[in-house]
Amino acid sequence: MDFDAQPTLIGRRLTLRPLAAEDQAALAAAAADPELWAGHPAKDRWRPDVFGLYFQKLLASGGTLAVIDTASGRVIGCSQYYRVEDAPGDISIGFTFLARDWWGGATNAELKQLMLDHAFQSFDRVWFHINPTNIRSQKATTKTGALFDHDATIGISGAVGAWKCYVLTREAWQS
Secondary structure: OOOOOOOOEEOOOEEEEEOOHHHHHHHHHHHOOHHHHOOOOOOOOOOHHHHHHHHHHHHHHOOEEEEEEOOOOEEEEEEEEEOOOOOOOOEEEEEEEEOHHHOOHHHHHHHHHHHHHHHOOOOOEEEEEEOOOOHHHHHHHHOOOOEEEEEEEEEEOOEEEEEEEEEEEHHHHHO
16 A cells, blocks of 8 residues: 655644654754653653654654644654554554643644544554553543554564554544
8 A cells, every 4th residue: 555654744733744854953852841751651751862762763764744833833743653563454643742832632633633634545444552551642542532442562663562552443533
């Protein structure tokens, strides 16, 4: 299947575009808040040395999108399309974070809408793999209409780990 995992997507408030090496400083600035990572398994990702390694993984993935606040032109986060072995015919969305000033409400909803609308042009199902301790992301994911499907131990981003697996169908998204 021919799927563009790094499109440019434009909404009312956000522009999503392929992550570039030049985005490292701006994305690191968006990630530099320890509170951003407090409920996340990688609690030290706000540190420049830790984030630098993470950024290189995001850049190498080939599916990461920089999230830009259109009004300010500021990079405020990122998200990624990726594939996993337990759902080879489907697409997944994850590795998403937004600077705290853009948490919740309209920003996250628009980010998900842009990415899901694009994904559902090519796929019938979209998966979300969330660390079992990341309750905030689990709650945000269910707001899209995604349903918990199963627990899995699978390799994502070069590491095998435990994941809560949520699925959203095209039909559920459109309803």
